[in-house]
Amino acid sequence: xxxxxxxxxxxxxxxxxxxxxxxxxxxxxxxxxxxxxxxxxxxxxxxxxxxxxxxxxxxxxxxxxxxxxxxxxxxxxxxxxxxxxxxxxxxxxxxxxxxxxxxxxxxxxxxxxxxxxxxxxxxxxxxxxxxxxxxxxxxxxxxxxxxxxxxxxxxxxxxxxxxxxxxxxxxx
Numbered sequence: 001x002x003x004x005x006x007x008x009x010x011x012x013x014x015x016x017x018x019x020x021x022x023x024x025x026x027x028x029x030x031x032x033x034x035x036x037x038x039x040x041x042x043x044x045x046x047x048x049x050x051x052x053x054x055x056x057x058x059x060x061x062x063x064x065x066x067x068x069x070x071x072x073x074x075x076x077x078x079x080x081x082x083x084x085x086x087x088x089x090x091x092x093x094x095x096x097x098x099x100x101x102x103x104x105x106x107x108x109x110x111x112x113x114x115x116x117x118x119x120x121x122x123x124x125x126x127x128x129x130x131x132x133x134x135x136x137x138x139x140x141x142x143x144x145x146x147x148x149x150x151x152x153x154x155x156x157x158x159x160x161x162x163x164x165x166x167x168x169x170x171x172x
Contacts, residue, residue, distance in 0.1 A: 012056055015121065015137070020053055023050050025107070030042035041151065101156075107148045111148060118134045
């Protein structure tokens, strides 16, 4: 069965809604997380989703006004799991509560859905610049997914956040 192609404007509008929802979710997660490192991680993710949102809005305007895709320039470098320290290197214990653990699990599901959506949008888009943009978004969301999965694994196994151990995630 052949996949149904999304119209460019529809894919961009759906992407905008996803990013708006992701930003709202991560801001709420940051507000409800007690640990400073956890808050910083969720704040950083919220900021990344805002950047995606702004870029998608620019893209939608260009597609609607000129029927042209803008060149996508990477906003953030992808997060690589090799950057993560080992569990034995973590410092500072926390008491992760159910809210924080649920936020991580929901974030993981949301990032998985976003990756699938952007890959479908890439497949649906005939324009090379559009394909590149959706591919880059999927890659950035994969980095977010890796971060959330690692945080959840660490909290489950070691009861410690590691987010700011070797690199900083700041929403400034």
